[in-house]
Amino acid sequence: MTASPWHMRPCPTSRRRFLQGSAAVAGSLPWLTRPARAAGQVNVYNWDTYIGENTLAQFTEATGIEVRYDLYASNDELFGKLREGNPGYDVIFPSSNFVERMVAADMLLPLDHAKIPNIANLDPAFTDPAFDRGRKHSLPYFWGTMGIGYRISAAGDTPPKGWVDMLGGDRFAGRMAFLNDSDVIRITLKYLHYSLNDKDPKHIDEAAEALIKAKPGIKAFAPDTGQDLLISGEIDICQEWNGDILQVMLEDDDLNYIVPEEGSLLWEDTMAIPKGGPNLENAHIFINFILDAKIHGEIATEVKYPLPNKAALEYIPEEDRDNPAMYPPEEVRARCEPNIFDAERDTLMEKALTRVLAA
Amino acid sequence: MESWRQQPLVFWIFILPGGLWLLLFFMAPLALVWLFSFGERAGVIGIEITGTLANYWEALEPLYLGLFWKSLWIAAIATLATLIVSFPVALAVSFASRQMKPILLLLVILPFWTNLLIRTYAMIAVLRTNGYINYGLEGVWNGVSAATATVGLGALPAFQPLTLLYNNTAVIIGIVYIYLPFMVLPLYATLERLDRSFLEASLDLGAGQWRTFFNVVVPLAKAGIISGIILVFIPALGTFLISDLLGGPDSQLIGNVIERQFKAANNWPLGAAMSFLLMYVTFAVLALRSMFMNRDV
Known part of the structure; x- marks a missing residue:
């Protein structure tokens, strides 16, 4: 036609x-x-x-x-x-x-x-x-990258370095937001040092378990509105796209963006x-x-x-x-991966996400 | 009715535009989605209708069944809350003076003229930690604190903002706010037609205000109550926007899962099966209604 x-x-x-x-x-x-x-x-x-x-x-x-x-x-x-x-x-x-x-x-x-x-x-x-x-x-x-946006004053003397600061402890308990799509599973795979394109159901399960464990400290799984939550003071740290955080950083000096050291999603x-x-x-x-x-x-x-x-x-x-939030250093960028399309794996991740959100 | 039968041409001319519209743009797409629910994904965009029941079996897995159950609960609680909030409003409007009535009704409908998304975002601004409710409470708290300090009782501890947003309560508040007009209007319509002499008779014969309300007003308003419940419960059951924006980490409803199947997950057959399971629940609710209505007649 x-x-x-x-x-x-x-x-x-x-x-x-x-x-x-x-x-x-x-x-x-x-x-x-x-x-x-x-x-x-x-x-x-x-x-x-x-x-x-x-x-x-x-x-x-x-x-x-x-x-x-x-x-x-x-x-x-x-x-x-x-x-x-x-x-x-x-x-x-x-x-x-x-x-x-x-x-x-x-x-x-x-x-x-x-x-x-x-x-x-x-x-x-x-x-x-x-x-x-x-x-x-x-x-x-x-x-660009998916990474971590955070409030500088809330992080004190030790700024967050990677996903471990969000998923591996209760440092920001009750003050965290993640995205409510399957990318949250992908970045958790990175936190567990797997590839974010890993299609082993065991590893995807492991990621779901890690998220469920962190869930009591998570305030919201937001539909790409992490930057709004951050700037309104609702949370102190979130998983977001670089562009979204860079935009609110122009309005609020107390915000910053990092590419996690474990690596992340490259879009x-x-x-x-x-x-x-x-x-x-x-x-x-x-x-x-x-x-x-x-x-x-x-x-x-x-x-x-x-x-x-x-x-x-x-x-x-x-x-x-010269802004590392926009152009991360080469060794960090090397640890980032693009998301490769695979219908079967995407279905597994979608289901893992439903399980995390239902838990 | 007799005259319609004598004038079949007029009947068909009147029924045709609406009937065709429903057939083309409601029944046909619905039938397609129903067919999808018996299909399998073929490649990225293809769906092969194979008559499989696999999607229904998957949709009935404990994971999703739990979400169906949870969505039913949330919708039921929200509908009940809407009814409790709406009844006095509808009663007040129906007893208001002739000049006030249209203004009060307008106030009920007015928010409805705004886009759903914008109304939901407005709720975020009201409920969040630095939102209007907490601002208001903080002002009152600080005022009281200043007063107790001046009378020598010492100041109150610092104000702790309430956590109103990002939990299931916020989702229920959101549903009540969004669907309130759907409840108020049918209630108002029946209360408006209610014969006031029944109330006078009840009060004259010794029943108190409460008894008159529960034994006379509520039974007479039953048709409106049932219509209102259906109009609120059904959309609340399938809601995904409100739970997405106002809900917390455990506020996922079945509507959210269905939405993801049609968008991000690209699994239309599973999404179709889930929506039809939801539709069967809706049919059950409607069947219950006609049972209730028939018992009266």
Whole structure:
């Protein structure tokens, strides 16, 4: 089915869409257009608040291609939207484990690397990940870690170093929050010094037991709202994504973020081209544009996520580049792993999570 | 009714839009989910309907059965609490003056015009350690403390904020708050129609206020009570947002498990089987209702 891009849902920034729409109309009137090198448009489906304020305008300026831009809030939403057929998107931003899921479901097109010369800008650590060997279907956009956010004054003289400070004692009893998805099982596997992709049911059980043991000291399993609990003083320490904690650290000096010494979950959001999109050529042009060192650096400066783009690092502020909460030291990063998709293991972990929450 | 039978065309014209709507957008999706519950996952997005009962067996494992039981309890307690809170409100509104009635009803419905998610987040701001209830209590506490200090009794110990959020009580408070209008409105509707002369007769013949309430008002309001209970109990049974946001580490309800099967766990067949088990409970509740209603007639 080749659905038209008009099937896209109305997006919250309807005013901006209206302006884009009128620009598209203007574009069809030849005497009003700028000299354009390429024609048409590209339909981009991205996470909310995840691009530079001027990036799309710069893209249109440089290429003459109009961008229709639509937003989602979770991988589940993205997957659900494309599950029954692509409603007309050309570029999407799935996280690494969803790249695998979508490849397994035959939802992504292979990328034509010859049309994306800016791949040369990437940090070699990101050019051959386990979830997408040879980068056949996805290119990295931003990455980050899952770690520990905590209140500095509550930790006293010995700041927490790793998961052991949350799971291995009652130091923060009653003042801790974890996430209420199966990642909590994964980080507990790291705490037990297993791989977070371990699929041995015994080890997963062991992780569930460790969590059940720690449960009396846990205040909440929060749906990705750990940063709110932290800043409102409800808790002193939580398992959260780096970006969420870095954002509240801007509001409250007494908060800090660490990547646990046992290692943790490494996430990566990527750019990919879903099957059935109407503008394949422009999708490649768009991805190549984003990977441009200056453009990617400018986006990172605004959204504050770590770059997989080595050439772009010189375009971000020095304090970001030297911030260990954003770019952890190499030996810590080496202990972090991405989450590899495996339906059977995911089912085991989901069940372990249900057991922990029911205990 | 007779005239409908004489005018089949009019009957069908009136019934068709709603009937088709229900068929297309309620019965058909529901039937699909029902079929999923007899299916197996095939690959990442495929579901093969194989007629297997494995999903039901899995859904009936002690782990999930315990959660069904817990959800029933939480929903039952919350429904009872809603009834207790709502009855006086409905009574007050039905006895209010003609000018006040619409205003009071508006006040009951007003929160309902706000999105469920936002109302639930508002409850977080009210209940949390640094929330409005604890602020209020702290103010009163400090005032009393200052007063006792000035009369020479010494100051009270420092205020300890109450733990109101992230436990099962918070979930129940949340359900009561969110579903209150569903209880107040049917109660009000029956109390409004209640013949006041019955109350006068009861009081004239020597029954006190309490006895009149329990022996006259409550039986006469039974239809409204039962409708209210059903309207609150059923959505409370399947709730997941309220327990997600207000609940503590042991507030997982069956609704949360079902939600995860359809999203993160990507196990639609199991989720479908669980939702249908929940639906069978709902049917049982509705059957009980018609039994109660028939006994009266």
